[in-house]
Amino acid sequence: xxxxxxxxxxxxxxxxxxxxxxxxxxxxxxxxxxxxxxxxxxxxxxxxxxxxxxxxxxxxxxxxxxxxxxxxxxxxxxxxxxxxxxxxxxxxxxxxxxxx
Amino acid sequence: xxxxxxxxxxxxxxxxxxxxxxxxxxxxxxxxxxxxxxxxxxxxxxxxxxxxxxxxxxxxxxxxxxxxxxxxxxxxxxxxxxxxxxxxxx
Numbered sequence: 001x002x003x004x005x006x007x008x009x010x011x012x013x014x015x016x017x018x019x020x021x022x023x024x025x026x027x028x029x030x031x032x033x034x035x036x037x038x039x040x041x042x043x044x045x046x047x048x049x050x051x052x053x054x055x056x057x058x059x060x061x062x063x064x065x066x067x068x069x070x071x072x073x074x075x076x077x078x079x080x081x082x083x084x085x086x087x088x089x090x091x092x093x094x095x096x097x098x099x100x
Numbered sequence: 101x102x103x104x105x106x107x108x109x110x111x112x113x114x115x116x117x118x119x120x121x122x123x124x125x126x127x128x129x130x131x132x133x134x135x136x137x138x139x140x141x142x143x144x145x146x147x148x149x150x151x152x153x154x155x156x157x158x159x160x161x162x163x164x165x166x167x168x169x170x171x172x173x174x175x176x177x178x179x180x181x182x183x184x185x186x187x188x189x190x
Binding site: 006009010013014016017020021023024027028033036037040043044047048051052055058064067068070071074075078079082085086087088089090 | 115121128133134135138144149152157168170174177178
């Protein structure tokens, strides 16, 4: 049982690390601001989410596990809101999605 | 398992540190703030992994504070742009 949980942790944390790597590569290699923003949000939401998921399998205390989920939800909520604001600022006040 | 989590923590920290090159290169201010945002998220992930690997549960609280501060950075950045455009408009 413990071995299976360890394997799940290994898989999820490794996948999370991969998404952080992908986020960094995207941030450095993508050609324009908005596509870089896209790469960044992948690392934010999926990378951290998978790492939290992996750590959940190791938790003995349900409240500590709940706290980890709370950290992830806060990041998700903040990331979603802030990314919209940054995109708006990057477009110089024009509304996102409208290209002229 | 603790060893693997430590390796994962160093890996995430290393990738995020490489991402900081974007702060130097710019070109836009938004690009720079994005690298700082990635550092915030990567820092949270690193702290959570360290908390489990070294059995220091207090590190989760530090991660929670980092999550809050990362939001304030970006909000301050966006707010600055809004205030400037209002001043230019007046």
